[in-house]
Amino acid sequence: MRFIDSTDFEKLxxxxxxxxxxxxxxxxxxxxxxxxxxVESFPLPDGTVFDGFRAVExxxxxxxxxxxxxxxxxxxxxxxxxxxxxxPGYVIVGAKGCDLKAxxxxxxxxxxxxxxxxxxxxxxxxxxxxxxDCSECSESCFCNLTGSNPWPEKGYDLAIAKVASGFLxxxxxxxxxxxxxxxxxxxxxxxxxxxxxxxxxxKKVLSQLxxxxxSYPESxxxxxxxxxxxxxxxxxxxxSRCVECGACTNICPTCYCFLLFDQKDGxxxxxxxxxxxxxxxxxxxxxxxxxxxxRLSDRVKHRFYHKYDYLPLxxxxxxxxxxxxxxxACSASIDMREVFSKVVTKATR
Amino acid sequence: xxxxxxxxxxxxxxxxSETPTIKTFCLKPAKPIKFKAGQFMQLTVPGVGEAPFTPxxxxxxxxxxxISILKTGKVTDAxxxxxxxxxxxxxxxxxxGYPLEKLAGKDVLVVGGxxxxxxxxxxxxxxxxxxxKYKKIEIKFGAREPAELSFRRQYKEWEGLASNISLKxxxxxxxxxxxxxxxxxxxxxxxxxxxxxxxxxxxxxPEIMLKFVTLKLLEVGFTPPQIYLSMxxxxxxxxxxxxxxxxxHYYLCVDGPDMCYDKIKDVPNVFG
Numbered sequence: 001m002r003f004i005d006s007t008d009f010e011k012l013x014x015x016x017x018x019x020x021x022x023x024x025x026x027x028x029x030x031x032x033x034x035x036x037x038x039v040e041s042f043p044l045p046d047g048t049v050f051d052g053f054r055a056v057e058x059x060x061x062x063x064x065x066x067x068x069x070x071x072x073x074x075x076x077x078x079x080x081x082x083x084x085x086x087x088p089g090y091v092i093v094g095a096k097g098c099d100l101k102a103x104x105x106x107x108x109x110x111x112x113x114x115x116x117x118x119x120x121x122x123x124x125x126x127x128x129x130x131x132x133d134c135s136e137c138s139e140s141c142f143c144n145l146t147g148s149n150p151w152p153e154k155g156y157d158l159a160i161a162k163v164a165s166g167f168l169x170x171x172x173x174x175x176x177x178x179x180x181x182x183x184x185x186x187x188x189x190x191x192x193x194x195x196x197x198x199x200x201x202x203k204k205v206l207s208q209l210x211x212x213x214x215s216y217p218e219s220x221x222x223x224x225x226x227x228x229x230x231x232x233x234x235x236x237x238x239x240s241r242c243v244e245c246g247a248c249t250n251i252c253p254t255c256y257c258f259l260l261f262d263q264k265d266g267x268x269x270x271x272x273x274x275x276x277x278x279x280x281x282x283x284x285x286x287x288x289x290x291x292x293x294x295r296l297s298d299r300v301k302h303r304f305y306h307k308y309d310y311l312p313l314x315x316x317x318x319x320x321x322x323x324x325x326x327x328x329a330c331s332a333s334i335d336m337r338e339v340f341s342k343v344v345t346k347a348t349r
Numbered sequence: 350x351x352x353x354x355x356x357x358x359x360x361x362x363x364x365x366s367e368t369p370t371i372k373t374f375c376l377k378p379a380k381p382i383k384f385k386a387g388q389f390m391q392l393t394v395p396g397v398g399e400a401p402f403t404p405x406x407x408x409x410x411x412x413x414x415x416i417s418i419l420k421t422g423k424v425t426d427a428x429x430x431x432x433x434x435x436x437x438x439x440x441x442x443x444x445x446g447y448p449l450e451k452l453a454g455k456d457v458l459v460v461g462g463x464x465x466x467x468x469x470x471x472x473x474x475x476x477x478x479x480x481x482k483y484k485k486i487e488i489k490f491g492a493r494e495p496a497e498l499s500f501r502r503q504y505k506e507w508e509g510l511a512s513n514i515s516l517k518x519x520x521x522x523x524x525x526x527x528x529x530x531x532x533x534x535x536x537x538x539x540x541x542x543x544x545x546x547x548x549x550x551x552x553x554x555p556e557i558m559l560k561f562v563t564l565k566l567l568e569v570g571f572t573p574p575q576i577y578l579s580m581x582x583x584x585x586x587x588x589x590x591x592x593x594x595x596x597x598h599y600y601l602c603v604d605g606p607d608m609c610y611d612k613i614k615d616v617p618n619v620f621g
Contacts, residue, residue, distance in 0.1 A: 070352070070355075071352060071354045071355040071356070073355065073356050073358070073393070073438055074358045074436055074438070080350070080352070081350045081351070081352040109589070110590055113589070114588075114603070115353060115588035115589065115590070115603075117353075117588075117590060118351070118352055118353070122350075230617050256590065256592065257591055257592030257593065258590070258591045258592070259585065259591065260354065260398075260399070260585050260586065260591065261398055262393065262395070262396055262397065262398045262399070264395075264396040269396050271354055271355075271356075273354070276591070276592070276593075278592065283583075283593055284582065284583050284593045284594075285583060286422070286583045287421045287422025287423070287424065287425055288421040289422075290556075290581070290621065291583075292596075292618070292621055306592075306595070309598065310595065310598035311598070313598040314598045314599070
């Protein structure tokens with residue numbers, strides 16, 4: 001572990017910005033929320049915050065773009081995708097524990113197994129992640145219930161924790177170690193007591209999370225009760241409030257579903273990949289208009305089951321890291337934690 | 350790295366009208382495509398989009414491929430308008446294909462309805478490759494009306510291939526042009542000439558048909574592990590990534606589209 005002063009950290013970021021597009025969390029004055037903003041010149045923008053809690057934007061959006069071209073046809077032998085056809089790379093600063101865990105989960109779908117999405121893989125391989133500790137949590141945060149923590153545990157190149165006039169820095173990859181080595185002059189020994197300060201900060205945030213979420217079940221306790229509730233009226237009740245906007249899935253760091261569609265472009269055709277949402281009625285509609293989830297309650301239910309029942313069976317993990325974005329985004333105030341409280345209570349009654 | 354979303358340029362060489370609503374599209378892809386019976390392709394109509402289809406042709410032929418398609422939606426409407434010489438695109442194959450290795454030495458019951466006969470023809474070609482590998486090949490085909498029975502020109506030839514092959518057909522309701530069996534395809538399952546404990550049943554058709562075929566098969570003594578169903582869901586990426594073709598925790602595009610009923614029998618509303 002090393003220490004870096006805030007001014008030197010900015011110098012480091014300036015240097016790293018040569019390795020790809022640099023994004024940092026910036027606090028928006030009117031809402032108080034953090035948004036990932038591209039830094040194209042220095043000094044860093046006013047309101048840059050490296051602690052706080054997770055930004056509105058997920059890491060997923062960097063690896064799986066909202067909408068982009070995946071193929072042009074007809075053409076000769078364009079099925080070989082060269083890395084240089086793709087992206088310059090990203091340097092992303094301020095990713096939190098919940099987002100690192102989410103990225104690991106989406107990686108297991110998009111970048112592992114028999115088929116690998118080359119676009120996702122290239123972006124992931126070229127993503128330098130400097131993660132950071134949370135110094136607070138939002139009302140909607142519940143990482144503590146999902147086996148995550150409000151600090152980086154793995155899946156980063158460097159991890160920083162704000163202490164005193166700078167940051168404690170830990171390496172999490174060879175690339176991260178190389179950065180510390182190459183820029184040795186910017187770092188110093190960790191003064192006595194700073195690690196303790198960091199650990200106390202962590203403890204403080206974690207106990208706040210525990211206090212906020214004390215009445216809600218842990219994710220690991222949800223799957224079994226959920227399986228007993230497939231035909232329960234709870235889904236109709238939740239669906240009666242849902243406005244089918246798809247915000248919960250679009251904002252989710254582990255929702256990876258997408259749509260492929262084709263467009264004409266002069267003499268050529270383009271194939272576009274776009275995020276999609278299982279909450280909207282056309283999502284699974286087949287030719288002839290049949291759909292396996294015709295009712296909104298089927299679709300509302302599907303989101304919970306996909307994350308907490310199906311993916312644990314197919315990918316061995318609950319696909320929720322407790323970031324709480326779906327709770328913030330829902331205009332009908334559907335709170336996943338409350339849904340699961342009801343599920344567990346009813347199922348074990 | 351290969352781009353799995355890129356469609357291979359494919360020439361439409363011929364179009365055969367099978368029924369008033371089903372056409373067989375004879376395709377020649379720019380490079381050979383090796384597939385197993387039951388695996389599916391994503392077929393692109395340029396500018397319109399792509400849709401999933403299981404080939405209806407012989408899986409031993411890699412240079413050409415036939416796909417028999419019902420006119421029923423945006424992509425298929427556009428396909429039915431195409432004339433020989435048109436350029437389309439193919440991606441795939443995707444999915445697992447039929448469990449041919451399990452069928453060796455068994456009685457094989459093939460139950461198809463409507464456009465569900467299309468993937469079944471590919472399965473039959475695979476079985477006919479060496480009919481002696483199976484104890485019996487019993488085929489039951491149904492359609493709404495006589496004109497909707499695909500591949501009728503081939504039935505006689507198939508039955509004559511080997512003595513262990515039989516084929517029975519039915520139409521849903523009586524029709525002046527029909528003097529054969531009348532009734533849903535499930536009615537052909539009442540007097541099966543197979544040894545049920547030594548059999549596998551494979552079925553493809555509309556979901557409502559699959560439901561009643563399954564119920565009938567269970568009634569006559571089949572167990573869920575002996576039943577394979579070609580399930581219908583919207584499949585897009587073909588690689589278990591885009592999310593929409595799930596049946597419970599399975600993605601049909603990688604785990605199916607032919608699913609052993611034993612795996613999916615507890616999924617609520619599995620037949621829609």
